[in-house]
């Protein structure tokens with residue numbers, strides 16, 4: 472089966488700083504891949520390369536069999552992306568924003584309206600469908616962003632911290648949506664810092680540290696290698712053990 476996502480020996484620098492140091496990975500259709508790592512490890516950079524936002528990298532990147540460097544427009548039609556820090560045009564209403572995004576994907580305006588209203592209702596945002604988003608909470612904005620990334624029914628979905636700001640009910644809903652999207656054959660590649668969620672919904676977990684993959688497998692496989700929680704495994708593999716000591720030092724510094 473042709474991999475949906477394929478990265479070969481990816482190197483990426485910002486100026487003279489090398490951020491990705493030889494990333495290799497291959498993802499099959501219908502997989503939910505949790506891509507995790509400490510702050511600054513290179514998660515968003517990897518995702519941005521995959522969606523064609525950062526063409527200046529070394530190595531080979533393919534999505535749906537297409538070359539990211541030369542076929543990025545064709546790829547963009549078939550992928551969805553929900554960024555970590557998105558610039559929502561918040562003087563628009565959700566309906567106006569979703570109409571705008573839908574039309575970029577050349578969807579029919581009537582179809583967009585119907586779909587947007589239905590999806591907003593499922594996220595309990597019906598009452599706000601025509602309100603300016605300037606006053607929206609972080610979670611409300613995140614819901615609109617999630618809808619905008621999925622509106623054109625993409626085959627591959629990239630999510631950077633998809634649960635950011637969501638309340639407990641919305642987290643459950645989004646987890647379930649991710650699961651059902653994968654069951655219907657979509658591929659999900661997401662990054663998150665919420666280990667419990669990663670543990671529960673990922674078919675495969677990839678841990679990246681300082682621009683290199685340090686673990687790759689199902690949660691059961693990773694646990695088999697080291698029978699700890701994902702949080703402990705993460706701390707060990709990424710060298711962030713000893714947080715208790717750091718917290719003590721932090722409090723000590725505050726008190727002095």
Ligand SMILES: Nc1ncnc2c1ncn2[C@@H]1O[C@H](COP(=O)(O)OP(=O)(O)OP(=O)(O)O)[C@@H](O)[C@H]1O
Pocket residue numbers: 485490508509510511512513514515516517555
């Ligand atoms: N546009 C940029 N210019 C210069 N350096 C950048 C740029 N974007 C990211 N970096 C640097 O590249 C490194 C990797 O950043 P990246 O955003 O990919 O990390 P991340 O794993 O997504 O982190 P986080 O968990 O904090 O979101 C960091 O050191 C960051 O400072």
